[in-house]
Amino acid sequence: MTELPGWAHEYSGKVRELYRPIDEQAADAASPAVDRMLVVASDRVSAYDFVLEPGIPGKGELLTRLSSWWFEQLDVPNHVLSTDPVSAGGLVPDAVAGRAMVVKRLDMFPVECVVRGYLSGSGWEEYRRNGSICGVPLPVGLNDGDRLPRPIYTPAWKAPLGLHDENITYERTIELVGANAAASLRDLSLSIFARASEIAEARGVILADTKFEFGRDADGTITLGDEVLTSDSSRYWDAAAYHRGERGQSFDKQIVRDWLAANWDRSGVPPVLPQEIVERTSARYRELIGLMTGA
Ligand code: ATP
Numbered sequence: 001m002t003e004l005p006g007w008a009h010e011y012s013g014k015v016r017e018l019y020r021p022i023d024e025q026a027a028d029a030a031s032p033a034v035d036r037m038l039v040v041a042s043d044r045v046s047a048y049d050f051v052l053e054p055g056i057p058g059k060g061e062l063l064t065r066l067s068s069w070w071f072e073q074l075d076v077p078n079h080v081l082s083t084d085p086v087s088a089g090g091l092v093p094d095a096v097a098g099r100a101m102v103v104k105r106l107d108m109f110p111v112e113c114v115v116r117g118y119l120s121g122s123g124w125e126e127y128r129r130n131g132s133i134c135g136v137p138l139p140v141g142l143n144d145g146d147r148l149p150r151p152i153y154t155p156a157w158k159a160p161l162g163l164h165d166e167n168i169t170y171e172r173t174i175e176l177v178g179a180n181a182a183a184s185l186r187d188l189s190l191s192i193f194a195r196a197s198e199i200a201e202a203r204g205v206i207l208a209d210t211k212f213e214f215g216r217d218a219d220g221t222i223t224l225g226d227e228v229l230t231s232d233s234s235r236y237w238d239a240a241a242y243h244r245g246e247r248g249q250s251f252d253k254q255i256v257r258d259w260l261a262a263n264w265d266r267s268g269v270p271p272v273l274p275q276e277i278v279e280r281t282s283a284r285y286r287e288l289i290g291l292m293t294g295a
């Protein structure tokens, strides 16, 4: 893990490394309102809650770029303080420039705010078993990949490290965070999803589903945190292919999931990804960023 002057490593997630400022005490005294955190995205790729080998070269940078772009498009309070390197007047150490952001530290809600516009992945599996997802009833007779009558909010409990996240009902989110916050998280998630879907569709991309994480800032404002609308936290499909009836043309890590599903029984350690899968995934990530940001 990278040693960064001025920052102390605090936490390794499956994909990202979190750092706190070393002079936090001093910084706090000077500006008690803003507690900073550095989030560095690695090239690690996770699926089914496992970190896989090898990583996807350039992934940390690609996902950071996409996430920053989305934060700028969305008209909601977010945690980003700086994405520019120190040498360009920003706050991000030059050594990790491009794949890191300095953010406002938030008091995170233990809820993953999932929104689904289409039926896929664990949503499809739950629908097939129960006819509903997270207690949201759905019409009978839907198929994998179908568009839902309207986007639905299907929250999950954010499990502590080592445990698997768990789909929960809206009522359970009220127990976890209170009625007011639960309603805000749901309404914000649905409205961001609607806006993001429009933006994506205008670029020939379907946003099938995504996950947001929110927290409260020091003033108590509910703020969008974590990464947003990346190909790690979302399913993106090629709209033209979808409308031709070709399902599975994804810009996300579906390539990795599909390869794993075909080559691993989900017991023990997952197999090493072949170079071809790594390269195809990386190419798809680049293609998505090109489509979305025009860069
Ligand atoms: P995974 O995303 O693969 O399930 P993870 O969530 O444990 O794993 P990462 O996503 O790699 O780990 O690390 C990011 C962590 O930082 C998450 O726990 C996320 O909730 C937290 N986080 C994101 N933004 C903020 C913020 N502004 N303030 C405090 N914590 C944050």
Ligand code: MG
Pocket: 013, 226
């Ligand atoms: Mg995460």
